[in-house]
Amino acid sequence: MNRTRSFLASFLFFVPTIFLVVSRGIGDEKASSANVFEQRILPIFKSDEPSSCVQCHLAGVDLKNYIRPSSEETFRSLRDQGLVNLDQPEKSKILTLINMKDTDNPGANLLHAKSRDAEATAFAEWLRLCCRDPKLRNAPKLSPVELAKPSRPNEVIRFARTDRLLESFEQNIWGQRHRCMGCHTEGSEQNRKLVEKNGDQVSWMKKSAAETMTYLIRTKHLIDSDNPEKSLLLLKPLKEVEHGGGKKFLKGDLGYKGYRQWIEDYSKVVSDEYAKSSDLPKTDRKRLREFSSDLWFKLANPPQDWDEKLLQVTVYRWDDRAKKWESSPIAISDRQASAKFKTWQHTVTLLAEPNSKRAAEWQRSAALAPGKYLVKVHVDRNGRLLDDWKAEMRDEDFVGQAEFQGDWRPGYGAMTVVEAAKIRK
Numbered sequence: 001m002n003r004t005r006s007f008l009a010s011f012l013f014f015v016p017t018i019f020l021v022v023s024r025g026i027g028d029e030k031a032s033s034a035n036v037f038e039q040r041i042l043p044i045f046k047s048d049e050p051s052s053c054v055q056c057h058l059a060g061v062d063l064k065n066y067i068r069p070s071s072e073e074t075f076r077s078l079r080d081q082g083l084v085n086l087d088q089p090e091k092s093k094i095l096t097l098i099n100m101k102d103t104d105n106p107g108a109n110l111l112h113a114k115s116r117d118a119e120a121t122a123f124a125e126w127l128r129l130c131c132r133d134p135k136l137r138n139a140p141k142l143s144p145v146e147l148a149k150p151s152r153p154n155e156v157i158r159f160a161r162t163d164r165l166l167e168s169f170e171q172n173i174w175g176q177r178h179r180c181m182g183c184h185t186e187g188s189e190q191n192r193k194l195v196e197k198n199g200d201q202v203s204w205m206k207k208s209a210a211e212t213m214t215y216l217i218r219t220k221h222l223i224d225s226d227n228p229e230k231s232l233l234l235l236k237p238l239k240e241v242e243h244g245g246g247k248k249f250l251k252g253d254l255g256y257k258g259y260r261q262w263i264e265d266y267s268k269v270v271s272d273e274y275a276k277s278s279d280l281p282k283t284d285r286k287r288l289r290e291f292s293s294d295l296w297f298k299l300a301n302p303p304q305d306w307d308e309k310l311l312q313v314t315v316y317r318w319d320d321r322a323k324k325w326e327s328s329p330i331a332i333s334d335r336q337a338s339a340k341f342k343t344w345q346h347t348v349t350l351l352a353e354p355n356s357k358r359a360a361e362w363q364r365s366a367a368l369a370p371g372k373y374l375v376k377v378h379v380d381r382n383g384r385l386l387d388d389w390k391a392e393m394r395d396e397d398f399v400g401q402a403e404f405q406g407d408w409r410p411g412y413g414a415m416t417v418v419e420a421a422k423i424r425k
């Protein structure tokens with residue numbers, strides 16, 4: 001009897017409670033998906049701060065693009081674009097986008113960890129609640145104009161990614177880094193002395209291309225994306241503003257061209273200048289890849305009429321099997337010639353077909369085998385390249401060529417030398 005009564009009592013007590021919990025449960029979740037949206041997602045939409053997407057997307061897309069002013073419309077918009085997995089909301093594509101991490105640059109992941117975690121937990125919680133609500137799940141489709149999404153097409157979004165920009169950085173700047181690295185690479189002997197005298201900002205060049213690019217982008221004073229040619233990264237080595245390293249660029253030399261090209265590329269991307277895929281520059285797939293080296297080449301005793309002119313050497317390798325010179329140059333370099341100091345000397349940048357065996361080897365270590373080589377020399381006698389940084393050397397600038405035996409031992413003390421008098425047409 002006692003047991004029956006207590007059973008009844010608990011039954012009477014529990015049933016309404018269960019009923020209450022269940023009915024309040026549905027109401028709660030409806031209310032709370034809207035609450036979570038209002039408290040944790042809408043602030044992302046309203047904030048002036050960029051979302052974690054900027055770690056990899058410099059322009060073209062942001063988490064804000066996917067958010068509409070109400071919870072319900074945002075959910076329907078994401079659902080209609082296939083970004084929500086209704087049955088396993090934790091596997092939704094929008095969460096994959098938020099949780100993208102950089103495999104090459106863990107440092108950048110850390111920088112964005114806080115905003116990413118906040119976005120990810122807010123979206124996961126909100127989606128979980130939305131997906132349990134049959135009314136939301138089955139709400140009618142939005143019309144295409146009501147969908148919230150980036151205004152730029154996928155091609156533009158891809159182009160504005162940091163990994164694409166890093167490729168451009170490796171191609172344009174990293175292959176020319178020998179012009180600056182002695183003084184500017186963080187931790188080198190020379191660098192440590194200069195840091196002591198001038199401060200930490202001298203160490204803008206880091207161990208890898210990715211770290212260096214990230215530093216240059218974050219350290220806003222070195223790049224002027226509104227006036228690319230006024231960037232300190234160009235003005236200092238041009239000595240248009242005082243530079244502790246002296247004049248390291250001539251406007252129009254390969255170093256200036258590379259740095260300027262990348263700064264222009266970066267500036268157009270962050271200024272969101274590309275709207276349609278047809279606005280994007282054509283990529284030159286045949287362009288040779290550049291590799292910075294510690295191999296020095298010297299033309300001894302240049303004639304008076306080359307004095308102070310920009311001089312470019314291109315080096316070709318003898319192909320012993322085909323019994324002819326290779327058709328593409330294997331190395332290139334340029335710099336001002338000096339008759340007074342009786343020399344033109346510089347490190348060479350090695351050139352290889354993209355994705356070739358050579359390119360893979362030089363990625364590890366840039367070296368040239370000893371053997372028979374040909375050097376072609378061009379001199380910018382009229383200052384044409386200095387007037388137009390995009391101009392290239394032409395046939396009329398060709399002053400001659402010479403065959404030579406190159407042993408290409410690395411280092412300043414082991415230069416490969418050719419007498420300028422041997423350069424003939």
Ligand code: HEC
Pocket residue numbers: 051052053054055056057061062063097098099100101102103154157158161163
């Ligand atoms: C760690 C780097 C990284 C982060 C952070 C990142 N993405 Fe991406 N995103 C990529 C990569 C890489 C691709 C190309 C994926 C592919 O090709 O499969 C991509 C592609 C995309 C695309 C599709 C365009 C295409 O290439 O097909 C969209 C849209 C997108 N991301 C949006 C976002 C949004 C929104 C965020 C922030 C919530 C974000 N991404 C955060 C690296 C990232």
Ligand code: HEC
Pocket residue numbers: 179180181182183184194198201202204222232233234236237242243244245246248249255
């Ligand atoms: C011989 C050493 C040396 C070489 C080589 C050199 N620099 Fe410098 N650079 C310095 C010194 C010293 C400073 C610090 C004093 C100053 O700001 O001028 C400096 C400062 C700079 C700064 C200012 C950094 C900042 O955040 O304030 C930039 C930019 C720069 N150099 C660019 C270059 C570039 C680009 C090259 C290669 C083309 C280069 N430098 C080659 C010695 C050098």
